[in-house]
Amino acid sequence: MNTTQNAASHEAHIRDQFTRQAAEFAVAPELHNGEVLALLVEAAAPGTAHTTLDVACGPGSIAVAMAKRARHATGLDATDAMLDQARALAQAQSITNIAWQKGDVYALPFEDGSFDIVTCRFAVHHFTQPQAALDEMLRVCRPGGTVLVCDATASDEPEKANAFNEMEQLRDPSTVAFLRLDILRGLFAAAGLPEPRQVFFQVPTEREEMVTRAFPANNDFEGLRKMIDDSAEGDRMAMNARRHGDTVLLAYQAVILTATKPG
Numbered sequence: 001m002n003t004t005q006n007a008a009s010h011e012a013h014i015r016d017q018f019t020r021q022a023a024e025f026a027v028a029p030e031l032h033n034g035e036v037l038a039l040l041v042e043a044a045a046p047g048t049a050h051t052t053l054d055v056a057c058g059p060g061s062i063a064v065a066m067a068k069r070a071r072h073a074t075g076l077d078a079t080d081a082m083l084d085q086a087r088a089l090a091q092a093q094s095i096t097n098i099a100w101q102k103g104d105v106y107a108l109p110f111e112d113g114s115f116d117i118v119t120c121r122f123a124v125h126h127f128t129q130p131q132a133a134l135d136e137m138l139r140v141c142r143p144g145g146t147v148l149v150c151d152a153t154a155s156d157e158p159e160k161a162n163a164f165n166e167m168e169q170l171r172d173p174s175t176v177a178f179l180r181l182d183i184l185r186g187l188f189a190a191a192g193l194p195e196p197r198q199v200f201f202q203v204p205t206e207r208e209e210m211v212t213r214a215f216p217a218n219n220d221f222e223g224l225r226k227m228i229d230d231s232a233e234g235d236r237m238a239m240n241a242r243r244h245g246d247t248v249l250l251a252y253q254a255v256i257l258t259a260t261k262p263g
């Protein structure tokens, strides 16, 4: 398969997964958790004069949280069904200083330096070209503005990182790979940004919650369940997995990285 076919098939996975997941994402506690949203808002520090852009905004909770503090917020996503959920969220909260835009993170439909703050949460692992995505986020951020990337990270131990990514690629075939913390930080350096500030948090979950909400490759729910169960032995995916009654509790290890674009 050539590169164009690969990109087309990845885009098809993104469209398929996120159209199917949109309704669940609209009510997913981990995407609307107030404490985590507060961490992101605190890290991005929007002021009343600021304009913000959230790329790969999904059901819109970050853009809405930013709009509550900023002059204006924009959310951009590649999936229509996600943007429908985002619009509904803003409407339900009577947020009017907000716009939604369909688009691709690799070709943002904005002029250079259009925004004071550009954010992206829980999406880098879906990008085939994470560096190109960060470079494009940086392009539309004004000099002196803030770029924020938040995602779960893979372990520094290669076997655990591979086991985590294999499970995630089965659970959601639009996953490319979760990156190690040093690689995520390296994207900032390669983009010409200073060392990012970092804030860590966890996203707790449970085996059945993960399995029942998934649209796994080949409908392999049993394979997914087994991978998660097996990971409790020696915490094989570095998700702090442990047995609890007849289930397994575990947690995504996430980081918020924030840097100021040189002026």
Ligand SMILES: C[S@@+](CC[C@H](N)C(=O)[O-])C[C@H]1O[C@@H](n2cnc3c(N)ncnc32)[C@H](O)[C@@H]1O
Pocket: 014, 018, 031, 055, 056, 057, 058, 059, 060, 061, 062, 076, 077, 078, 079, 082, 103, 104, 105, 106, 120, 121, 122, 123, 126, 127
């Ligand atoms: C896991 S969701 C994250 C949702 C949201 N950022 C949040 O934290 O609540 C990933 C989102 O990335 C979007 N996405 C994936 N690839 C994209 C791309 N190349 N350009 C724009 N959006 C993309 C998907 O449509 C999906 O809504």
